[in-house]
Amino acid sequence: MFVVAVGAVVLGYGGGFAGARALLLAVAPVVPVAGVALSYGPYADPLYEVAAATPGGGLRLALIRTAAVLGVSLPLLTLAGVLLPASGAPAAAAWLLPGLALTLGSLALASFVGCRTASAVTAGGWLCAVLGPVPGAPAGQVGARFAEQLSRCLGGAGAQGVWAAVAVLGVVLVAARRPAYDRLLPG
Numbered sequence: 001m002f003v004v005a006v007g008a009v010v011l012g013y014g015g016g017f018a019g020a021r022a023l024l025l026a027v028a029p030v031v032p033v034a035g036v037a038l039s040y041g042p043y044a045d046p047l048y049e050v051a052a053a054t055p056g057g058g059l060r061l062a063l064i065r066t067a068a069v070l071g072v073s074l075p076l077l078t079l080a081g082v083l084l085p086a087s088g089a090p091a092a093a094a095w096l097l098p099g100l101a102l103t104l105g106s107l108a109l110a111s112f113v114g115c116r117t118a119s120a121v122t123a124g125g126w127l128c129a130v131l132g133p134v135p136g137a138p139a140g141q142v143g144a145r146f147a148e149q150l151s152r153c154l155g156g157a158g159a160q161g162v163w164a165a166v167a168v169l170g171v172v173l174v175a176a177r178r179p180a181y182d183r184l185l186p187g
Contacts, residue, residue, distance in 0.1 A: 002076065004024070004027055004028070004031055004077065004080075005024075005076045005077050005079070005080035006080075008020050008021070008023060008024035008027075008080050008081075008084060009080055009083055009084065011023070012083075012084040012085060019143045019146065019147070020084050020085070021081055021084040021085065021092070022143070022146055022147050022150050024077065024080060024081055024084060025081065025090060025092075025094060025095050025150055025154060026127070026130045026131065026146075026150060028073075028077045028081070028095040028099060029095050029098045029099040029102050029126055030099075030102065030122075030123040030126055030127065031073050031077060031099070032066075032069050032070050032073045032074075032099050032100075032102070032103045033099075033102050033103055033106045033119050033122050033123050033126075034119060034123060035069035035072075035073060036062075036065065036066050036069050036103060036106060036107065036115070036119060037106070037115050037116050037118075037119030037120075039065040039066075039068070039069055040061065040062045040065045040066070040115055041110070041114065041115035041116060042114075043115075043116060044115070053182075057182070058178075058181040058182040059174070059178050059181035059182075062107060062110075062181055066103060066107065069103075070099075070100070070103065073099075074096065074099070077095070078092055078093055078095075078096065081093070081095070090150055090151055090154045090155040091155075094154040094155060094160075095154060097160050097163040097164060097167065098126075098153070098154060098163045100163075100167050101163045101164075101166040101167040101170060102122050102123070102126055103170075104166075104167050104170025104171055104174060105122050105166060105169075105170045106118045106119050106122040106123075107170065107174050108169075108170045108173035108174050108177065109121060109122060110181075111173075111174070111177035111180035111181060112177075112180070129153060130149055130150060130153055131146075131149075132149070133145055133149050134146050134149065
């Protein structure tokens with residue numbers, strides 16, 4: 001998380017990269033998803049089976065670790081976004097709701113396929129949605145096409161409303177699949 005935030009600021013000011021905020025906004029929603037994948041599950045925790053068998057294990061432990069990841073990543077990445085020049089990208093905090101929705105979606109999907117696989121699918125889907133139209137852009141239009149696609153995915157009340165609905169759906173699925181977290185798949 002720290003590397004992503006500092007890297008974006010260094011690119012923006014030290015490297016003179018005008019699209020640093022747009023790049024940060026593209027990567028920021030998947031940073032908490034990756035953090036959750038690295039902090040919970042059979043591969044991440046050597047005492048996973050013991051912890052999952054305790055009353056505080058399972059979903060409760062997953063949510064505690066998710067809150068810890070979000071508590072560190074949200075302020076750090078938002079501050080980095082505020083420090084960067086705008087350059088046509090959406091506002092610095094525009095990634096917060098998509099980041100929360102992707103994290104909840106990853107948690108919900110983890111109850112079916114495992115934490116790492118769910119995080120890879122969620123992060124990969126987001127990056128494909130954001131970066132998909134960019135390779136087809138004419139040579140001088142890559143930055144503009146990237147900022148335009150980010151605005152579609154992050155900007156405006158419509159996009160944020162969709163992310164809010166996805167977050168609510170993620171909460172409902174996580175609650176409905178609560179018992180699955182006691183025996184989370186290793187994938």
